[in-house]
Structures are given as structure tokens and as C-alpha cells.
Amino acid sequence: MPIKIPDDLPAFRTLEAEGVMVMRETDAVRQDIRPMRIGLLNLMPNKIRTETQIARLVGATPLQIELTLVRITGHVPRNTPADHMEAFYRPWSDVRNERFDGFIITGAPVERLPFEDVTYFDELRRIFDWTQTNVHQCLNICWAAQASIHHFHGMPKHALPAKAFGVFRHRTLVPASPWLRGFSDDFSVPVSRWTECRKEDIPVGSGLEVLAESDETGLCLLDDPGHRSLHMFNHVEYDSTSLADEYRRDVAGGIAVAPPCGYFPDDDPSRAPENRWRSHAHLLFGNWINAIYQTSPFETALIGRNPRDKVA
Numbered sequence: 001m002p003i004k005i006p007d008d009l010p011a012f013r014t015l016e017a018e019g020v021m022v023m024r025e026t027d028a029v030r031q032d033i034r035p036m037r038i039g040l041l042n043l044m045p046n047k048i049r050t051e052t053q054i055a056r057l058v059g060a061t062p063l064q065i066e067l068t069l070v071r072i073t074g075h076v077p078r079n080t081p082a083d084h085m086e087a088f089y090r091p092w093s094d095v096r097n098e099r100f101d102g103f104i105i106t107g108a109p110v111e112r113l114p115f116e117d118v119t120y121f122d123e124l125r126r127i128f129d130w131t132q133t134n135v136h137q138c139l140n141i142c143w144a145a146q147a148s149i150h151h152f153h154g155m156p157k158h159a160l161p162a163k164a165f166g167v168f169r170h171r172t173l174v175p176a177s178p179w180l181r182g183f184s185d186d187f188s189v190p191v192s193r194w195t196e197c198r199k200e201d202i203p204v205g206s207g208l209e210v211l212a213e214s215d216e217t218g219l220c221l222l223d224d225p226g227h228r229s230l231h232m233f234n235h236v237e238y239d240s241t242s243l244a245d246e247y248r249r250d251v252a253g254g255i256a257v258a259p260p261c262g263y264f265p266d267d268d269p270s271r272a273p274e275n276r277w278r279s280h281a282h283l284l285f286g287n288w289i290n291a292i293y294q295t296s297p298f299e300t301a302l303i304g305r306n307p308r309d310k311v312a
Contacts, residue, residue, distance in 0.1 A: 009088055010048050035064040036293060037300070039100045039135070041092070041127065042069060043108035043144065045079040050106055051088075053237045057285035058104075063293055070095055072120040092127055096134070099303040101296040102288070103135040107142025107235070111195045112159065115150055125151055131229070133304040136296040138229040139288060145222070145231035146197050152227050153206050157195040164191045166243070166261030167276060170214045170221075177211050178291050179223065179230060182283050188276040190238045191217045192246055192260075197233065221284075236284055240275040 038058055044050040051069065058065050071077075073091040105127070110118045118124075124144075128151045131138045140148045149155045167190050172183045196218050202208050212221040222231040235242065243260040247269065250257045265271045297303055 006088055009051065010084075014052050034298065034300075035066040036101045036289070036296070037066050037068065037099070038289075039068045039070050039095065039103040041103070041105045041144075042071065042089075044106045045077070045109055047077060047080040047089075048084065049239075049242075050237075053239055053242075054104060054106075056239075057237060057281055058102075058289060060282050061286050061289045063289060065289070068095065068100070072123055075120050092123065092130075096130055099134045099300045101136050101300075101303065102139065102292050103131055103137075104139045105141065105144035105148070107144055107193075111143045111146065111157070111193055115147060115157075121147070128152065132227060136228065136303050137288070137292045138227070140229060140231050141237065142193060142233060142235060145233050146195065148227075148229060149197060149208070149222070149224070149231060152224070152229075153203055153208065155197055155201045155203070157197055159195055160193075163194050163257050164196065164217045165247075165257060166191060167263045168214045168217050168261070170212045172212055174209065174211050174223075177209075177223065179221070179284065179287050180211055181287050183280065187212075187280040188262075189214075189220060189280070190235045190243055190260075190263075190277060192235055192238075192243060193233070230288065232284075236277060236281040238277075240273055240278075244269070244273055 040051070040054055042050050042054075055067055058067065069089045070092055071085060071089040073093040076082075077085060105124075108118075115121050124147060128148055138148075146155075146157045150157065167188050169186050170189050171186050172180055174180060175183065175185075191214075199210060199213070199219060202210075207224065207226040209223040209225075210219060210221075211223050213219055217234070219233050222233070224231060243263050247257065247260055259267055259269050261267075263273050265274065297305075
């Protein structure tokens with residue numbers, strides 16, 4: 001079954017050209033089926049690109065997915081046209097009474113700021129709390145993962161001496177985890193961040209479980225069953241050229257940053273990068289969608305009723 005997104009969302013044509021099954025809203029209403037409701041709170045600066053990346057991954061399963069784009073209430077993005085935001089995004093204040101099978105919160109270019117200095121952090125805290133009653137499973141990416149474990153577990157983030165930037169090998173630590181079914185013993189993931197959360201800061205008795213990590217860049221994937229959340233500290237959703245575009249953006253902006261490690265062939269930025277993480281990105285999102293499908297109530301009114309529900 002395909003992913004259901006607005007007919008005129010820019011991602012529609014891109015995904016259709018890639019062979020991803022995309023369903024028009026006009027066709028979806030004729031099917032007697034409850035699609036899985038997935039919300040995307042998109043905090044990334046290039047929202048159109050991120051929409052496409054996430055839709056590509058959640059739309060690759062056999063299940064029908066209804067993707068709802070959500071924004072912070074009152075926050076005006078600087079890098080996305082206002083008419084795009086008005087046409088396709090709903091403020092969280094408008095969806096807070098609705099329930100979702102899954103909810104994804106992306107990273108944001110604010111990681112070097114203290115959490116409390118981020119202008120929308122108070123609302124994000126309310127959103128994290130809301131996921132405990134209105135969302136079956138939450139997936140937090142990069143800065144959102146850091147913010148979530150800070151909110152729920154009091155864990156700090158630490159500034160790095162230099163940007164963790166590149167494609168790094170990670171170890172699978174819990175191959176029996178439902179989130180890691182089919183994963184190889186190690187896998188590559190794009191990393192792009194100036195801060196990190198550390199394993200030694202995980203509170204005793206928190207229930208947090210490290211699923212994957214790297215010798216070079218530390219924590220990668222953290223399971224938080226007590227809050228029905230999965231935390232991905234890196235960017236497995238990135239497409240092939242994301243790191244290259246970030247590198248050129250930083251250089252043009254006068255930011256001292258080395259070329260992303262292990263990304264360009266022979267570390268030569270003039271050469272086209274090779275995507276070595278695409279299959280594991282699809283596998284992780286496929287496992288996440290499948291686990292939600294297996295455990296989320298059919299009646300949406302029952303979603304979130306038991307805040308200790310967990311995937312097994």
C-alpha cells in the first residue's frame with residue numbers, strides 16, 4: 001500500500017519518479033481501510049528536502065500511511081516559503097487533540113544553544129509530554145533526540161571540540177531488538193552535529209537501552225520503552241548529497257569545518273559521494289512502521305491510553 005500525502009506536495013513528484021507508491025488524497029478516501037497516521041514535526045531548515053527524505057522511508061512499506069506535516073505554533077521558518085508552510089503544515093495547537101500511531105520529530109540547527117535558550121523549547125516540552133498520551137510510538141532524530149532525553153531523563157548534551165561530520169561505522173549492540181531486526185553487525189550512518197549525549201550520563205534505572213554506537217562518534221540509537229520513544233542521534237534519513245550540501249554551505253558561510261569523514265571517495269570533495277547507508281535507513285524505518293502496526297490500537301481513541309505499552 002502507498003503513502004498518502006497531499007497531491008501537490010513537492011515530495012509527491014520526487015517519490016513517484018523514484019518508484020515509491022504514492023496515493024492521491026482523492027483515491028485514498030475511496031478505500032475502506034484505516035491508514036496508519038504518522039505525524040512529522042519538521043524542525044529542519046530545508047523543510048521540503050526533509051519532507052521528501054522522511055516520506056521516502058515511511059512510504060516504502062506495504063502499509064498505507066497518512067503523513068501529517070506539523071510545525072511549531074507561531075514559529076516562522078526563515079528558509080521555507082510561507083505559502084508552502086501555509087498550504088501543507090498544521091500548527092501543533094491544531095493537532096494536539098488528535099492521536100497518531102507514530103510521530104517523528106526532526107533535528108534542528110540549534111544544538112549549540114542551551115535547550116532553554118531555544119525560542120520554541122517550552123512548546124517542544126509540551127509536545128514531548130503530549131506524545132505520552134496521544135502518540136503510540138515516537139521517533140526523535142538528532143537534536144530532537146537530545147532534547148527528548150534531556151526533558152524526560154535530565155541528560156545533558158556536551159559540546160564537541162570539532163563538528164562530528166561524516167559517515168561512520170556503528171556497531172549493532174542488541175540484534176534481538178525489534179528495531180534492529182535484519183541489521184548487520186555493523187552499519188554506516190551519516191553524522192552531522194556539534195554536540196553529543198554520552199552513555200555515562202544515562203541515569204541508572206531509566207530503562208534506556210543503547211542499541212547502536214560508534215567508537216568515533218558515540219551514541220547512535222537509544223531505546224526508551226518507558227516513553228515509547230526511539231532516539232536516533234544521527235541522520236540515517238539523509239539522502240546521498242545531504243552532507244556535501246552542508247559542507248559547501250558551511251564553507252560558504254565561513255565556518256571552519258573539515259570535509260565530512262569517510263564520505264567523498266578518497267576524501268576528495270570534487271567527487272560524487274556514495275550512499276552506504278540507504279538500505280539500513282529503510283530497514284530501521286520499516287521495522288519502526290511494522291512494530292507500530294503490530295501494536296497500535298485499531299481504534300485511534302485508545303492510542304496512548306496505556307503509557308507503559310512497549311514493543312516486544
